[in-house]
Amino acid sequence: MVAALARPGVRLAVIGAVAAVAALIGLISRSLWFDEAFSMRVAHLPVGRFVNTILDAEPFNGLYYGVLKAWIRVAGDSPVAARMPSVAAAVVAVVATYLIGRRLLGERAALIGAVFLAVHGLMLQYAQEVRAYALATALTAVATWLLLRAIERPSVVRWAAYGVVGVLAVYGHFFAAFVIAAHAILLAVTPAWRPRPWLIAATYVAIGAAAAPLGWWLLNTTVSRGWMDPLGPQTATLVFRWFGAGSGVNDVMLGRLLSASAAALATVALIVGGVRWARGARDRRGWLLLLAWFVMPIVAAVAISVLIRPVLAYRYLIIGLPAFALLVGGLLATASGTLSRLAVALPFVIVIGIGTMHAYLSPMQKPAWDEAARMVLADAEPGDGLIVWPNWQWVPLEYAFLHSDEPDAAPARVAVDPAVGDVDQILDDLAARSGRVWVLVSEGGQRPDLEAFAYLDEFEERYDLVRERLVYHVRIALFEASD
Secondary structure, eight states: OHHHHTSHHHHHHHHHHHHHHHHHTTTTSSOOOHHHHHHHHHHTSOHHHHHHHHHHHOGGGHHHHHHHHHHHHHHOSSHHHHHHHHHHHHHHHHHHHHHHHHHHTOHHHHHHHHHHHHHOHHHHHHHTSSSSHHHHHHHHHHHHHHHHHHHHSOOHHHHHHHHHHHHHHHHHOTTHHHHHHHHHHHHHHOGGGOSSHHHHHHHHHHHHHHHHHHHHHHHHOOOOOTTSOOOOTTHHHHHHHHHTTOTTOOOHHHHHHHHHHHHHHHHHHHHHHHHHHHTTOTTHHHHHHHHHHHHHHHHHHHHHHHHTOOOOOGGGGGGGHHHHHHHHHHHHHHOOSHHHHHHHHHHHHHIIIIIIHHHHHSOOSSOOHHHHHHHHHHHOOTTOEEEEESGGGHHHHHHHHHTSSOGGGSOEEOOOOTTTSOHHHHHHHHHHHOSEEEEEEOOSSSSOOGGGSTTHHHHHTTEEEEEEEEETTEEEEEEEEOO
């Protein structure tokens, strides 16, 4: 058995299997939330509307939507099927991370880094979401691996492969451009890495030309991106909270502990990398590449957010997680002395122990729309109406209804929004045709209250509350028409 594991192919297979098992555990235990359901809605659009939606609203996620659209035509659109592309991408990211680490820092660091990435809470979260982040992470890692191969044995084919995957990574998510830029900068300042400079220059010119339309759109779009966080005093804390796998932790002190642990690991990696570079260590170029991969997206996003417009949504930084994992692997592999090992091992254990267990054992901090749908359908009657508040949360609820055992029994949706009509008139029309109405409220934290429904007063003039229940992040109320 030990001898078999020494074979490169077997070891790769085992690492891939570990990553797959880690990503599959609990895959169906959570509802699709809004972003995931939105991805599915886009993927189901007719080709013409699909292309227009991508070009108008989210070209930086276009590659993922295209993959998802093709995938669900073959595998179906169940929650498990919808999440499988992200599972596969997570496996590719872990395997590529191992291959990169083996080239840069050695076998031991590569193994530790790959396992760290496979079970890291942030990677697990996006390995189980119908979103682009796992794919973007995988493409960025594969591009970096291809870069190393092209540097070791330069050829037109190898540099072309790097260029193609580099472009795909950028269209997988625009934050990958910061990693490609880090590659280019390192090649520019490290003559030994560029034995064929004209070929390398041509590759980056081609990547830049292919990515230019996306860059132009990002600089000129007027589409609002309210989820891109404004910078403030807590920016660094929130960045490291994500790398510590504490993004979904409600407990403030626990989140701070995970953030501090990730910050400690990153700080030590920066110091050790600098020391190894200054001393001319054999693996100094590997440390430099990994530090640039990890740091460049953070620095570039902050700079652009300050100088041009906000672009930093912390989840976008997942494309630097493989580099962070390998830096941690390198620290553990090279640490000497009891105190040094403890200084690295303690935050490592905190991030993996607490962050990973939280990812597995804690419910996702999103509404349980599948359970809410089951409760409504269990007592729904023909002619019932349904109001969701906020209105945009209809998207995941609709998905839950469509994938229930009785999708045709779902109540008819009523959109209560002054932007689409007079609210009083909408409610009058509803009262004239529906004697019973379900109101589902997800606004207001873990225990939303009906008071969060902005038009509750107007609604209660026409209906009386019959019963009320709470599922995770969703308040479900049934009303009947007043006498």
